[in-house]
Amino acid sequence: MKKLMTISVAALALSLAGSALAADTIKLGVAGPHSGDLASYGIPTVRAAELAVADINAAGGVLGKQVELLVEDDVCKPEIATNTASKLVSDGAVVVLGHICSGATKAALGIYNDAKVIVMSPSATNPALTQSGDYPNFYRTIASDDLQAKLGAEFAVNTLGAKKVAVIHDKGDYGKGYAEFAKAFLEKMDNAEVVLFEGVTPGAVDYSAIVQKIKHSGADAVIYGGYHPEASKIVTQMRKKKMDTYFVSDDGVKDDTFIKVAGEYAEGVYASGPMDVSSLELYQKALKEHKDKFGEEPGAFFKEGYAATVALMNAIEKAGSTDYAAVEAKLRSEYVDTPVGSISFDEKGDAIGVGFSMYKVTDGKYVEQK
């Protein structure tokens, strides 16, 4: 009799606890540049998270709870990203989708690590973020820069047949990281040499001096590490000076804004970006949701943002709790179907199952090179 009593009390307590928790939500932080000149990199991820979470909530949520988004702007600046991180942690974010820029992500990660919050970026490709081992709480749904740099270097030399390569970067974490890896890969090859390795000042009024220097170096290909505003200025000035040097760059340049701004001068520019997944069913579904809701094509990192949201929520659901160690274990052991393919994560935090392709601007569009 006494035993029965205990069980029923326990059951009662459990059911009470259950209903109390149901009113609760799972808080997903979303951080990135949502205003300022790099907002075009951040907004698509917010929209991706909104769409993915709407689907998850409509299907009953995660662990029986609804998922709530906490969206915070870091304008891609490391000094602001730390504030963003502190705010998300204090608001009770269980996991964070973000940040977008590598520099901002690096600055924010320490705060999340102290608070035991798992962070998953759809776009921060700096290799050290996973390979250094300093950020055990970090994951990403995009391949790291050294993979991209390897593709860029091999493409310039083996496919385009470049013998002399000028490697230029914007001195930022992302651009310089890419450029240094490209340089290292080029130096390992026997059939090409690096004739110039330099950084340019982002936002400078003009780049004619560096363009002259590239010309003087006799390079037949330029590998550029950085974002689209500088790339479009450099390409425009190169083409205006009647140089037909190949221009190979990274996924900071594989943005439609680059083509819009550089216009006719963008034609023939190569930029690497995540593999084309447009035939995947989940990708098409995400794309359709975006078009229905926002009436336009999604921007950069939309599908990676969508994939990260799905992967995080799936891991929490499978883990049965929001406990750090449990979620971490599931991220590494479970494969999940996302708009970028079926992915899981290795022990360093890099996604298994994603990669890069080279794209060429042809008739005002990036076309994948097979």
Add this chain to the structure above:
Amino acid sequence: MEYFFELFLGGLTRGSIYALIALGYTMVYGIIELINFAHGEIYMIGAFTALIVASLLTMAGMDGMAVLALSMVVAIIYAGAYGFTIEKIAYKPLRQAPRLSPLISAIGMSIFLQNYVLLAQTSDFLPFPSLIPEFSFMEPYEHVFSSSELVIVVVTAVSMLVLTYLIKFTKMGKAMRASAQDRTMAMLAGINVNRIISTTFIIGSTLAAVGGVLIASHIGQINFYIGFIAGIKAFTAAVLGGIGSIPGAVLGSLVLGWTESFATGYVSSDYEDVFAFTLLVLILIFRPAGILGKTKTQKV
């Protein structure tokens, strides 16, 4: 040698770009000893106005020189109105305040205008059409020095000459110099100092607008932030040449442009700014008033 020549021309263009903006800085400083930090924003607003007008005109089917001329005129009027209004709102009420107050007000104005354009227009970079037509003048060296670069260099030189004439040889210039020397005394002598200051701001803004249109057309892209970076460099150039002096602003800009160009060409573009600012420090150590600046003796 050809490489040297190319870098020389590159530096000349870059210097002229700085000079077009620096002239406005130095004029305002010469008259009321105020560093108008909002000047870079006027430059940016000039470029945006021209972009809007040029897009409309191109859509309406006009082409070539007419688009350039009309968008330039509208940009000048618009920027002049902004310059006039900014002075009335942000600086005139602080005419008698300590020197630091209008400076802070200027920085505030600059931030306000940047964000205003950010919200009213867009944060993205926008393509700017090449309004300056391509013409042949230097075969076969056109790939070294393009027609838009030539236009910028010529416009800078002409602006400098016109401004010098205006200040040295006209009645208004005399009134400007008088207001610069001693505002109270100028007022007692019957000069409408407020009108002189307004005129100075309008002329400065006009120059910024001309610079905005030419430079944006040369570079091919604009966004709300271009005024800030260009403004900082132009301000550096004005200080280098001796702030308050018109030929000084141009000389300082050219020196800065060449330093950056040669530093990039012969050393490394990583250290472009390092060389530029080291030069600034050195010149200010040996000539605190700048290359062509006059050292004023202060009575104590």
